[in-house]
Amino acid sequence: MIGRALRTLLGIPLVFVAMCLHATVIMLAGERDLSEKALRSWCRIVLWVSGVRLVVTGAHRLDPKKSYVFVSNHTSNIDVAAILAATPTPLRFVAKKELSRVPFFGWAAKRMGHIFIDRKDRSAATRAIRRRIERGFDTGVALFFFAEGTRALTSELLPFKKGAAIAAIDTQLDVVPLGVAGAREVLPPTGFPLLTPGPVAVAFGDPIPVAGYTLDRRDELVAEQRKGVEAAILVARAAIDS
Numbered sequence: 001m002i003g004r005a006l007r008t009l010l011g012i013p014l015v016f017v018a019m020c021l022h023a024t025v026i027m028l029a030g031e032r033d034l035s036e037k038a039l040r041s042w043c044r045i046v047l048w049v050s051g052v053r054l055v056v057t058g059a060h061r062l063d064p065k066k067s068y069v070f071v072s073n074h075t076s077n078i079d080v081a082a083i084l085a086a087t088p089t090p091l092r093f094v095a096k097k098e099l100s101r102v103p104f105f106g107w108a109a110k111r112m113g114h115i116f117i118d119r120k121d122r123s124a125a126t127r128a129i130r131r132r133i134e135r136g137f138d139t140g141v142a143l144f145f146f147a148e149g150t151r152a153l154t155s156e157l158l159p160f161k162k163g164a165a166i167a168a169i170d171t172q173l174d175v176v177p178l179g180v181a182g183a184r185e186v187l188p189p190t191g192f193p194l195l196t197p198g199p200v201a202v203a204f205g206d207p208i209p210v211a212g213y214t215l216d217r218r219d220e221l222v223a224e225q226r227k228g229v230e231a232a233i234l235v236a237r238a239a240i241d242s
Helices: 001-031 035-049 078-086 098-100 105-112 122-135 165-170 215-239
Strands: 054-057 069-072 093-098 115-117 143-144 173-182 199-204
Touching: 001 035, 001 105, 035 054, 035 078, 035 215, 054 069, 054 078, 054 215, 069 115, 069 165, 069 215, 078 173, 078 199, 093 098, 093 122, 093 165, 098 105, 105 115, 105 173, 143 165, 165 173, 165 215, 173 215, 199 215
Parallel strands: 054 199, 069 143, 069 173, 093 115, 093 143
Antiparallel strands: 173 199
């Protein structure tokens, strides 16, 4: 308990200072390779401070020359750092608008082209995503969604939102399901948790081809996404236990 308390008390200020420094680099560089390196560097610091041993499976399924729409479960604030550290493809997150107001973090994220939406206004959220889609994506840059829309407080998946399916159909980008396991044990989603070192696994599932899906069939694609994420979570849990 004492070790966890010290790690938390000393680690949080270090993460905050690193965030400010890396965010400054991103704000100056904009949507460039330097910003990608800075973001991933900060994520590695977060994982190091938290005592995370990252386990990655299935990344070989990704074509580095292709763009995708990624969908994942969400159990902890550590998820973002683990996913960014595990994914070779540059990601643009779709996140709640409240995060855009966080000093340094929100400013840098907006500068990089991440998307912030009002979850209470579905039409505005859809417009925000489509505006980003209309700007286009460089080869290899992908959209990322936490499919449940928020962190789940138990091991059970929440209902999936439709935004990822609509974005995939609009862009005609295949969907890659991700499963994250172990993050909740390192940093629980509620209360004032202490950092608990341990393994976090990120498992990439088989890409789901989007060809043939239309907006009228978006519910079918949502169902396929959920199946893919559920399967990836099982792989991630097995990776931790092995």
